[in-house]
Amino acid sequence: MSAEPINVKQELDVRGAKCPIPIIKARQEINRIPVGEVLRVIATDPGSVNDFKGWAQTAKNIELVRQEESTDSSGQRLFIHYLRRLA
Amino acid sequence: MSAALLQPEKATLNGTAEELRGYVQSLEARLQDLETQMRELRERVPESRVSIVVMSGDLDRVLAAFVIATGAAAMGFQVSMFFTFWGLSALRQNRKLRGKRWLEKAFTLLTPVGAENLALSKLNFAGLGKMLLRKQMRDRQVSSLSELMQLARDLGVRFVACQMSMDVMGITAEELLPGVETGGVATFLADAAKSQVTLFI
Numbered sequence: 001m002s003a004e005p006i007n008v009k010q011e012l013d014v015r016g017a018k019c020p021i022p023i024i025k026a027r028q029e030i031n032r033i034p035v036g037e038v039l040r041v042i043a044t045d046p047g048s049v050n051d052f053k054g055w056a057q058t059a060k061n062i063e064l065v066r067q068e069e070s071t072d073s074s075g076q077r078l079f080i081h082y083l084r085r086l087a
Numbered sequence: 088m089s090a091a092l093l094q095p096e097k098a099t100l101n102g103t104a105e106e107l108r109g110y111v112q113s114l115e116a117r118l119q120d121l122e123t124q125m126r127e128l129r130e131r132v133p134e135s136r137v138s139i140v141v142m143s144g145d146l147d148r149v150l151a152a153f154v155i156a157t158g159a160a161a162m163g164f165q166v167s168m169f170f171t172f173w174g175l176s177a178l179r180q181n182r183k184l185r186g187k188r189w190l191e192k193a194f195t196l197l198t199p200v201g202a203e204n205l206a207l208s209k210l211n212f213a214g215l216g217k218m219l220l221r222k223q224m225r226d227r228q229v230s231s232l233s234e235l236m237q238l239a240r241d242l243g244v245r246f247v248a249c250q251m252s253m254d255v256m257g258i259t260a261e262e263l264l265p266g267v268e269t270g271g272v273a274t275f276l277a278d279a280a281k282s283q284v285t286l287f288i
């Protein structure tokens with residue numbers, strides 16, 4: 001995945017956390033960054049892919065800029081979400 | 088057909104002052120009527136709100152209710168949870184027997200107190216199944232019901248205990264967690280009518 005780089009303001013590590021914790025933590029974290037900036041969320045929960053899509057569809061104040069999938073050195077699948085705070 | 092017949096309002100503009108006054112008055116009345124209708128319509132449009140009735144006192148079902156409630160709150164929904172009958176057990180923090188009638192005492196003793204003491208709807212095996220589920224949840228880093236309840240409160244979820252069920256089961260407000268409101272069917276319906284999502288669990 002080599003799309004253009006996204007300027008990330010803040011990173012949130014929710015590896016290991018299960019539904020609904022990734023969304024809850026991301027919500028708390030995105031309130032701490034300025035409007036217009038991007039939060040990068042690193043999760044291991046495969047359900048988070050659809051969860052972040054659903055959240056972005058419902059909420060008016062966030063935009064799901066991109067979602068990526070990768071694997072860490074131990075072979076663990078990672079799901080990375082880029083969220084922009086809109087308001 | 089003349090233009091006056093097709094557009095009677097315009098025709099009156101050429102009339103006397105008396106006719107004009109009448110025209111303005113009828114316009115004002117129509118405007119007021121429209122404003123009232125608009126206001127009524129606006130009240131009927133659902134808000135970003137979720138209302139959940141929790142009737143079950145089963146650990147698995149209450150867990151599902153709180154996963155949805157906390158998730159919804161995080162997504163920006165206003166969330167209201169209404170606890171009725173067996174669902175009240177999740178909100179209890181202690182057991183009080185003093186001043187209760189014998190049937191109320193029996194209910195008090197035979198129903199669980201608090202999130203930690205709820206049983207599974209299936210495979211409970213006198214608590215063994217529940218113990219194993221909780222171990223599995225811990226191992227898999229799934230939040231416990233108590234943690235989700237605390238999160239729900241932190242996220243501003245509204246907790247309403249059904250007063251009628253409390254009366255039937257002899258549960259007093261002092262037995263419930265602090266900050267829990269009490270209400271009835273109208274309290275639920277007032278929130279539910281404004282909700283995009285309503286659930287009965």
